[in-house]
Amino acid sequence: MHKLLASTYKEFLLLTRDLGGLAILFLMPILLVITITIIQDGTFKTLNETKIPVLWVDNDRGETAENIYQNLAKVNTLELIQKTSENEAKELVFKGDYQLAIVIPENLSRDLDRKVDENVRGMLAKFGLNEDSISLAKTSNSQKEVRLYFDPATQYTFKSSIKNGIDKMIAKVETQRIYKAFQEQVTDDPNEVIFDTEPFVTFKEIGPDNNEKAVLPNSTQHNIPAWTLFAIFFIILPLSINMVQEKNQGTFVRLRTNPISYATVLGGKTLVYLCVSMLQFGLMLVLGVYLFPNIGLPKLDVSGKIPLLFIVAFFAGLAAIGLGLLLGTIAKSQEQSAPFGATFVVILAALGGVWVPVFAMPVFMQTLSKLSPMNWGLEAFYDVFLRNVGLGDLLPEISLLFLFFVATAFIAIVYNERKNAV
Template structure:
């Protein structure tokens, strides 16, 4: 134990003498999470809170177009700007001044009513309700196109959401028109409502939480755990670089002359850098709880979750330390350890779901994400932050992180012994 503490003290001295390295370890992750969360929260607010300006070119001027106009205006998403010229609207969209333009075709209301009346008369005639024997001939009515002009820079998901919403709106208008036509044909009182046109099937969004209070995920709940993991795993750079320096400066040679095992040397490094990872995580939580509300970002809610959060951070730190010990043992120079370490962390973050959610990845990348320790840690954090689980539920992820630490440390010790065997 005294040897392990002495090794840890030596690592602490090396770390505290590098002021620039400490700044990178603690300040840069905080700056990163603030910037990323601010950018993403602004995007969320644009979609959820601020109305989007859209152009509406109404060539119909009828009942259907008025209904569409009213539905768009009463929605919480759009601010309607009327435009009379279709070509001008297209230019404004192409130039990026607006994201969407809706073009309602001529005679939309009239042709829709004619088509519905024709279908209703045909149905009633087949059932013998319409007693008139001379039915008018079938009128060829061309389908109407509601044109949607999108800004080329608009995201594909936004386009699909808008098209789906417009399609549902038009379908509802058609359904009500059909009900109205039937009512006029079979009822003497035009004011009497025979058909209930309200939607029978409705949707209710529920977050399954086993009776516990579920948190509504926002930019803070997603970014604090994700970029905390990124910062924790970035400690492999200073850890591996310090180990390479010791080898190049002859410190390892002097350590070999003392009765100290390589496992003890690695244990001292693990203790110090594990402490660093926990401090990084604590600073992230402080920023999310106290700083974010001051800069108009959602506050991080950790009520009742703090112990489990630090448990996940502890084991994520162990996995990062194990990776750093392995890299520092194998690398022969800083030119090897620094670029490889930085690139490898970015790759682990990319396939682990830190940047892009795993469900949005191709199937191959979703499979590969299961191999990333960042994905294990991120799932454990999400379980605690968003799903309100207990310690038992996060044991699989914690187990994987622990096995990763044991495997990488064991490989580092075996590699060192074989390389330095006499």
């Protein structure tokens, strides 16, 4: 025990004397989290609050176009701007001034009514309810196109959502017109309601706590766990660099002459850097709770979650330290450890879903992401922050993080023993 404490004290002195390493461990994560959160908060507000201007060209000027317009006007994220010229709207969109222009074709309402009336009369005639309509010749109505002009830089998801939304609106208008045509044919009383056109199936979103109102995720809930995890794994840089320096300066040679095992040396490093990771995480929580609301960012809600959050951070810190110990043991120079460590952390972050959500990745990359310890840690943080789970539900992720630490530390010890035995 005394040897472990002595090794821990040595690591503490090395770390506190390395001001550059301390800056990487604490200042870099703070600046990173604040910067990324401010940038992404604008994106979240764009999706949830800011209205997207959309050009509207109505060549129909009928009831159908008016119904589509009213339905689009109810969408909170769209702001309709009326234009009279299709060419003008097209040029404004293709220049990037607007993301979308919607052009309603001429005679849409007239031709839709004509088509619906003919279909309804034909159907009633089949049942002998409207004999006069049997002799009516059907007019030839060509299909109508609602033209959508998108900015070439517009994302595919936005295009798909707009297309699906307009398609549903037009289908609703057609359905209501069919019901209306049937009612006009079977009754002479315009005030009599035969068909109920209100939707029978509705949707209701229920949160993890059965809340009546769904809670929308914000930029803080994503960036605090994601970039804190990224900062924790950046521990491998100063940790591996210090280990390489000790080897190059002969410190490891002197340690080998003392009755102390390599596992004890690694144990001292683990304790010091585990405390650092806990301080990093605590600092990030303080930023989210106290600083973010004062700079216009959403406040981080940690009520009743702090113990579970620190448990996840503890095991995430162990996984990062284990990787740093392995890298520091294998690397022979700082030129090997620093670039590889930084690049490898970025790769783990990309695979783990820190930058791009895992569900948005190709199937092969989704499978590969399951191998990233950052993915395990991030999912555990999301479980606590967003899914309100208990400790038992966190066991799979924290078990994987702990096993990763054990495996990397074991490989580092075995590699060192075999190298020194040669």
